[in-house]
Amino acid sequence: MKILIAGAGGQLGRCLMRSLASHDLIGLEHAALDITRLEQVRQAVSQHQPDLVINAAAFNLVDDAERRVHEAYAINALGPRNLAIVTAAAKIPLLHVSTDYVFDGTLGRPYHEFDLTRPLSVYGASKLAGEEAVRVLSRRHYVVRTAWLYWEGGRNFLNTMRVRAANERLRVADDQFGSPTYAPHLAEAITRLIVTEAWGTYHFAGAGGASRWELVREMCRNLGLDEPLPVAASTFATLAARPRYSVLTTIQDPRIELPRWQEGVAEFARGSLEL
Numbered sequence: 001m002k003i004l005i006a007g008a009g010g011q012l013g014r015c016l017m018r019s020l021a022s023h024d025l026i027g028l029e030h031a032a033l034d035i036t037r038l039e040q041v042r043q044a045v046s047q048h049q050p051d052l053v054i055n056a057a058a059f060n061l062v063d064d065a066e067r068r069v070h071e072a073y074a075i076n077a078l079g080p081r082n083l084a085i086v087t088a089a090a091k092i093p094l095l096h097v098s099t100d101y102v103f104d105g106t107l108g109r110p111y112h113e114f115d116l117t118r119p120l121s122v123y124g125a126s127k128l129a130g131e132e133a134v135r136v137l138s139r140r141h142y143v144v145r146t147a148w149l150y151w152e153g154g155r156n157f158l159n160t161m162r163v164r165a166a167n168e169r170l171r172v173a174d175d176q177f178g179s180p181t182y183a184p185h186l187a188e189a190i191t192r193l194i195v196t197e198a199w200g201t202y203h204f205a206g207a208g209g210a211s212r213w214e215l216v217r218e219m220c221r222n223l224g225l226d227e228p229l230p231v232a233a234s235t236f237a238t239l240a241a242r243p244r245y246s247v248l249t250t251i252q253d254p255r256i257e258l259p260r261w262q263e264g265v266a267e268f269a270r271g272s273l274e275l
Ligand SMILES: NC(=O)c1ccc[n+]([C@@H]2O[C@H](COP(=O)([O-])OP(=O)(O)OC[C@H]3O[C@@H](n4cnc5c(N)ncnc54)[C@H](OP(=O)(O)O)[C@@H]3O)[C@@H](O)[C@H]2O)c1
Pocket: 006, 007, 008, 009, 010, 011, 012, 013, 029, 030, 031, 033, 034, 035, 036, 055, 056, 057, 058, 059, 060, 075, 079, 097, 098, 099, 100, 127, 146, 147, 148, 149, 150, 154, 155, 156
């Protein structure tokens, strides 16, 4: 299959370039394709004639989004809308990636694909607007929600904690729960999904939930570092509100499940020792 990946320079984009290596890949980084520009998207699709487009581009700075509202919506909502318009016109499918932050975290059990959304932040609302544009404009779509994405080669919470743990005793929130997801595991699940033609919304995240503290403690154990101290999330003042409990589960068919989140942390630890 010929696959065009927008946002190919991000952590998921780079993992997809590896997982999908047996396909004919066109990986376009931000400088080569700005998804907020409809004409650029039209030009890229008409030049490369892909069989599938994957959107791995996003504005992911959750706190910054509260102030950079237009930029967040341009990249997270207008961008996928542009991709959906162009792929629908070219009669090709679109895979778009979204987030657990479309939920408010008050449900009290893991969220499945059909649960009601109610974002708490500009980031979450802009990502939800992007999902909705894709659903409305592209009949043949996959919307893949993921969460707490990390990879040793990327810019993410766990990598920040790993670097800081070398110099200080970490304090990490033990009252915020989510689904830590190792980006190469997500890329492998997407690689399996794209051949199914089972259009719809999917939750792809590391299996089993964890608090931020449990996640960092697991990393520290794997790397032989001091365990973090558990503290309340309210210890850290943040601009954006985050869901307290946004663990993801899946009830979709075909059921594609990722490994348990602890397996991802073990791979992350091995990978970061090799850096
Ligand atoms: N990271 C997480 O914890 C997390 C959690 C839940 C869901 N997700 C979702 O997972 C997906 C992948 O995230 P990620 O962590 O791989 O993100 P990432 O590492 O931040 O990569 C995003 C990429 O998008 C590019 N980009 C930004 N604006 C663009 C534009 N207008 N046109 C084209 N490319 C643009 C960025 O390039 P520049 O840096 O050069 O601007 C960057 O390479 C996103 O949909 C994200 O919302 C992520």
